[in-house]
Amino acid sequence: MEITIKNLKDIKVVKLVGDVDASTAPSVQQQLVPLAELNSKILLDMTQVPYMSSAGLRMLLTLYRQTSAKDGKLVLVGLSEDLQDTMSVTGFLDFFTTGTTLEEGLAVLN
Amino acid sequence: METLIVPGTLDSLGAIGQYVTRATSAAGLDKKAAYKLRLAVDEIATNIITHGYQEAGLEGKLYLYAAIDESILTIFLEDTGIIYNPKQQILPQKEELQKVLDERSMGGLGIYLALGGVDEFHYERVGNRNRNIFVMHRIMV
Numbered sequence: 001m002e003i004t005i006k007n008l009k010d011i012k013v014v015k016l017v018g019d020v021d022a023s024t025a026p027s028v029q030q031q032l033v034p035l036a037e038l039n040s041k042i043l044l045d046m047t048q049v050p051y052m053s054s055a056g057l058r059m060l061l062t063l064y065r066q067t068s069a070k071d072g073k074l075v076l077v078g079l080s081e082d083l084q085d086t087m088s089v090t091g092f093l094d095f096f097t098t099g100t101t102l103e104e105g106l107a108v109l110n
Numbered sequence: 111m112e113t114l115i116v117p118g119t120l121d122s123l124g125a126i127g128q129y130v131t132r133a134t135s136a137a138g139l140d141k142k143a144a145y146k147l148r149l150a151v152d153e154i155a156t157n158i159i160t161h162g163y164q165e166a167g168l169e170g171k172l173y174l175y176a177a178i179d180e181s182i183l184t185i186f187l188e189d190t191g192i193i194y195n196p197k198q199q200i201l202p203q204k205e206e207l208q209k210v211l212d213e214r215s216m217g218g219l220g221i222y223l224a225l226g227g228v229d230e231f232h233y234e235r236v237g238n239r240n241r242n243i244f245v246m247h248r249i250m251v
Contacts, residue, residue: 019127022156023120051127051145053152054220064211082145089226090219091207 003031011041011109013102017048020056029059036066040073041109045102047078057092064096073097077105111136114174118163118189122172126155130185133176137183137248146227147246151185153220154196154242162191162240181249182229187242194240195233196221 001018012035035042067074077099087093099105114129116122130151134144155172163170173188201218225231230245
């Protein structure tokens with residue numbers, strides 16, 4: 001799992017590359033949760049995440065709660081059809097702001 | 111296919127995923143069915159590793175075996191941890207899955223995804239082993 005974090009003006013752009021399962025989700029969570037500061041804008045680019053298990057849902061839930069608690073915004077982009085299916089059957093998808101591309105996500109946050 | 115034997119630790123999930131992917135390719139499953147089977151095996155393996163081994167203070171291995179016949183692909187996943195029957199775990203109900211995320215508990219979500227993603231799921235206790243059986247149909251019926 002590779003995680004890169006870049007700042008584009010006031011937006012924290014996080015790119016994940018690799019599978020998010022129970023072995024990788026804890027380190028992703030550990031690196032992402034501190035990004036949720038007061039009013040922070042976080043864009044999570046998951047274009048290169050081919051696989052995500054419920055461990056990834058748990059990570060997303062924690063990140064969602066942290067950003068909401070700090071009045072921040074979280075946008076997910078590039079979710080594959082498979083990831084969307086997993087988030088949909090578990091009732092997660094509707095609660096997240098999502099976009100297809102990075103540009104779309106940035107537009108939502110700007 | 112050859113049996114895959116890996117340590118019962120979370121580091122083995124990658125190898126387990128690769129094994130299931132090889133099996134679904136060999137069986138010619140479509141992309142969606144292949145993904146769901148990988149997810150199902152990964153979720154149950156994760157539960158075995160965390161509940162069946164780690165939380166019980168036990169160490170052991172996971173044994174995977176794929177069998178392909180003309181109509182089905184079957185994956186057998188065995189371990190020597192504590193008795194653990196995924197079918198007896200409490201699954202989230204519809205009301206829970208509709209709750210706003212702030213009120214969610216995450217319990218049972220992995221097993222919910224696993225059991226809901228395969229065509230058939232069976233559990234057996236054989237000697238000192240738990241045997242989880244995942245079945246996917248190769249031909250649409």
